[in-house]
Amino acid sequence: MDAILSEVYSTVLPAAPFVLAAYVGIWLTLFVYVFSLWKKSKHTSEDIEALKRALEERERKE
Amino acid sequence: MVQSKADRLVPLLLLLGAVLTAVDVVWTFTLAPLVQGAQLSEPVVIAGQMVTTKLLLSQKIFYLHVPVAIASFVVMAFLAYYGVRFLMTKDRAYDLRAYVAAQVALVFIVATMISGDLWTCFEWGVWWVWEPRLTTYFILMLLVIGYFILRNAIDDPEKRARFCAVFGIIAFIDAPISFFITRLVPSSIHPVVFRTDSGLPPMMLIPFLLGLFGMLMIGFALYRYALRVHGDAQAVEELKEQLEELDARANERAAAAALERLSARHAVEVVREAACDASAVAARADDENPSKED
Numbered sequence: 104m105d106a107i108l109s110e111v112y113s114t115v116l117p118a119a120p121f122v123l124a125a126y127v128g129i130w131l132t133l134f135v136y137v138f139s140l141w142k143k144s145k146h147t148s149e150d151i152e153a154l155k156r157a158l159e160e161r162e163r164k165e
Numbered sequence: 166m167v168q169s170k171a172d173r174l175v176p177l178l179l180l181l182g183a184v185l186t187a188v189d190v191v192w193t194f195t196l197a198p199l200v201q202g203a204q205l206s207e208p209v210v211i212a213g214q215m216v217t218t219k220l221l222l223s224q225k226i227f228y229l230h231v232p233v234a235i236a237s238f239v240v241m242a243f244l245a246y247y248g249v250r251f252l253m254t255k256d257r258a259y260d261l262r263a264y265v266a267a268q269v270a271l272v273f274i275v276a277t278m279i280s281g282d283l284w285t286c287f288e289w290g291v292w293w294v295w296e297p298r299l300t301t302y303f304i305l306m307l308l309v310i311g312y313f314i315l316r317n318a319i320d321d322p323e324k325r326a327r328f329c330a331v332f333g334i335i336a337f338i339d340a341p342i343s344f345f346i347t348r349l350v351p352s353s354i355h356p357v358v359f360r361t362d363s364g365l366p367p368m369m370l371i372p373f374l375l376g377l378f379g380m381l382m383i384g385f386a387l388y389r390y391a392l393r394v395h396g397d398a399q400a401v402e403e404l405k406e407q408l409e410e411l412d413a414r415a416n417e418r419a420a421a422a423a424l425e426r427l428s429a430r431h432a433v434e435v436v437r438e439a440a441c442d443a444s445a446v447a448a449r450a451d452d453e454n455p456s457k458e459d
Contacts, residue, residue: 147394
């Protein structure tokens with residue numbers, strides 16, 4: 104590459120990993136949060152099922 | 166557990182937000198021009214344009230970093246608003262909303278910190294600088310973390326909600342300080358990337374605005390989704406506690422009834438024993454004094 108062009112783009116390539124990491128970091132943080140919410144929601148659904156079963160058992164006993 | 170109108174909008178908002186931010190990212194790396202850095206030793210013509218400076222790719226971080234940071238300030242405002250609403254009404258629903266807003270705010274703050282630090286590391290050569298914007302934003306992050314520590318430290322729900330509402334409002338005060346600090350403190354070296362007076366070309370302004378609206382939509386969708394999940398979890402916990410209380414009461418009643426039966430049986434046995442003893446004493450007395458009857 105031409106020496107001047109190399110100088111023009113000298114900060115572009117070294118910055119690429121940082122730019123990429125920044126974008127990935129933002130999306131990853133959001134995905135981790137969404138995943139944690141999804142896990143919690145799944146756990147809550149399981150709890151609801153357990154509560155339903157407990158109520159049914161109680162009704163049967165009564 | 167009943168879906169509200171806002172809940173039904175969540176998938177749509179999330180999708181729209183994702184599309185807008187995706188367009189922002191594509192635009193940023195294809196159409197938005199690179200900003201200029203240090204002066205070149207001699208000018209050069211690239212694609213018919215005279216270039217006199219080095220081109221900076223690192224600035225492209227700001228097209229998503231700034232929208233995420235602004236979203237964190239907006240969610241902090243929600244945290245303070247629900248804190249005020251709770252203090253006004255004492256309605257625990259506002260406490261839950263404030264808690265969820267604090268969670269979403271922390272997520273955006275962490276995302277801002279990650280992207281900002283990567284820019285700092287590349288441009289300034291260090292991971293951290295104690296300059297006004299970074300310091301005030303770091304304090305904001307510590308305050309939000311402190312909010313969760315405070316929440317976990319208090320057991321009484323009423324007291325916890327009251328203290329956290331006040332703490333959330335105080336924490337929010339740092340958000341506008343952090344936002345305006347680069348404009349207020351002249352020694353701040355943090356760049357004011359997007360300004361209304363900067364004459365930002367449309368090719369840079371449009372992707373930034375797309376990213377901003379996209380992130381705000383994602384933030385709102387996340388908040389609503391988190392509110393639903395935490396609301397359901399709280400309702401389930403309350404139901405569990407009620408069931409446990411009912412079970413405990415039923416067990417208590419059963420234990421009391423069993424104790425009563427035992428006491429009654431014991432009393433009968435005591436009476437029977439007493440009667441036996443009395444008849445035995447009488448019989449002995451008869452045996453000892455047979456002449457009396459004669």
